Amino acid sequence: MIPVVYWSGTGNTEAMAKAVAEGIANAGGEAELIEVADATADTVRAAEKIAFGCPAMGAEELEESYMRPFMDEVNSDLKGKHVLLFGSYEWADGEWMERWEDEVRGLGVASVDVLIVKGTPTEEDANDCMASGGALCKA
16 A cells, blocks of 8 residues: 555645556555545555655745644654655745755655646646656555
8 A cells, every 4th residue: 555645725736646646556556545634654654655745835835734744743754665755836946845855865765756746737747647656656
């Protein structure tokens, strides 16, 4: 089981999460879509591979009511895991994802892949999400 933990305010990151999960399934894996408010640290601890999705918020940062506290709680459990980070943004250049990737890479993960989409995901973006989910499944 590969958890796909996400927070979405407008539905864009949720659409990405669903496409990532579809890509995992297409690659022969089983994905579990989990809104971050319902996620537990035990879910992260039990997984060898995990995907996290969060859009850029405020001044290029993670959503601070649910996703940031959850990441702070589980960061120490990510060492050795294969991680996919994804999210959408409306403006700027994706700096929040660069910082998030640096943070996760510094935790000693086995691998980290990232995917960002500007605005509402297009069909091409959904295909990229599915490909990233498939790659995570095969990692």
